Amino acid sequence: MRPARRPFGSGPPVSAFTLGTMRALESPDHMAAVLGAAMGAGINHLETAPAYGPAEPFLGQALRQLQSQGLAPEGGWLITSKILPGCDLAAGQEQLRSSLRRLGVARLDGLAVHGLNTPEHLIWADRGPGADLLQWALDTGLATQVGFTSHGSPALIAEALATGRFRFCSLHVHLFDQTRLPLARAALDAGIGVLAISPADKGGRLYDPPPQLLADCAPFHPLELAYRFLLDQGISTLSLGAAQPADLVWAERWWRGALAGDGASRPRLAAALERLGRAGAERLGADRCGQCRACLPCPNGVPIPELLRLRNLAVGHGMEAFAQERYNLIGRAGHWWETLNAEACQACGACLPRCPHGLPIPTLLADTHRRLAAAPRRRLWG
Ligand code: SF4
Ligand code: SF4
Missing domain, CATH: 3.20.20.100 (NADP-dependent oxidoreductase domain)
Known part of the structure; x- marks a missing residue:
């Protein structure tokens, strides 16, 4: 009950x-x-x-x-x-x-x-x-x-x-x-x-x-x-x-x-969650960020998991509108949200050996920016 x-x-x-x-x-x-x-x-x-x-x-x-x-x-x-x-x-x-x-x-x-x-x-x-x-x-x-x-x-x-x-x-x-x-x-x-x-x-x-x-x-x-x-x-x-x-x-x-x-x-709930996870994983393939945060800290302050999470949602479940909205609030909401987007990546490679999935992080960050960067739509609240 x-x-x-x-x-x-x-x-x-x-x-x-x-x-x-x-x-x-x-x-x-x-x-x-x-x-x-x-x-x-x-x-x-x-x-x-x-x-x-x-x-x-x-x-x-x-x-x-x-x-x-x-x-x-x-x-x-x-x-x-x-x-x-x-x-x-x-x-x-x-x-x-x-x-x-x-x-x-x-x-x-x-x-x-x-x-x-x-x-x-x-x-x-x-x-x-x-x-x-x-x-x-x-x-x-x-x-x-x-x-x-x-x-x-x-x-x-x-x-x-x-x-x-x-x-x-x-x-x-x-x-x-x-x-x-x-x-x-x-x-x-x-x-x-x-x-x-x-x-x-x-x-x-x-x-x-x-x-x-x-x-x-x-x-x-x-x-x-x-x-x-x-x-x-x-x-x-x-x-x-x-x-x-x-x-x-x-x-x-x-x-x-x-x-x-x-x-x-x-x-029933567990089965639906399992299907949801599998559908996203299949679409993302080897590029799926597992959100483990092992790649942090980035010497340039790039919030890698947060940015790749938005990519996961856009590619994995067609949630581009939401991902774009959040991505374009970066740097515009003070301490209420991230301050650096994927453009801050200098491709130094420091994060690469730390990722247990072997993700090509700088390439995926560039792809995230290409997919999601757009004109801002609205404020964080209000
Ligand atoms: S490659 Fe980019 S994201 Fe990775 S540590 Fe260097 S600047 Fe940070
Ligand atoms: S270490 Fe790899 S899988 Fe884990 S959050 Fe960073 S990019 Fe994603």
């Missing part, structure tokens, strides 16, 4: 899906409509941030609107908001109080460092003003638990988890990017909740899959396969940045299945 609520760090249990509030930003009424649909889909966990434009005040108004109609999930809403790293203690305290005012709540169920992406961010959160701020939020009861979101390297995330400061984290763990999955599993084993960041969008634009990917994932829709995979791995909750009530359809199906106790068949 599927668990309807799932453990999430040291806080109350959360729904399998978390409503991300960065896209329902037309108006407070629109936010209320999405919030109502989320409730109908069994969602009790909301995720927002001051950095998401008017999301916090709109969410606050939407919550009041639903409350006036007597609408709330069983046990009430659980709200996680965030704080950008780098501020001093007083500024951070004021930022948290402002978030609470905008949301109209007395405390947050989760307070996350928003984008713990660099070693400096970690120092701020673990030994600097951020550490004092997080402790103050816990001591005053303004936050029930603290965590972080990260787009940083696996090593940085491992270091952050090892500090013992955080009870939950939001990570890029995806069916099509499993680099951080061992970290997520270790976190879960240590009782730290793990939220998967946007499997539908950042996980591969799976809401709009190319025909090849649709065929590779059958009989599941690619998005359903990704959701089932992550939840089967024990990931606590999956963020879903719904722009419209209709975007919550998969969450609602999951919820109804959970209520009915119709657990997904593991053998």
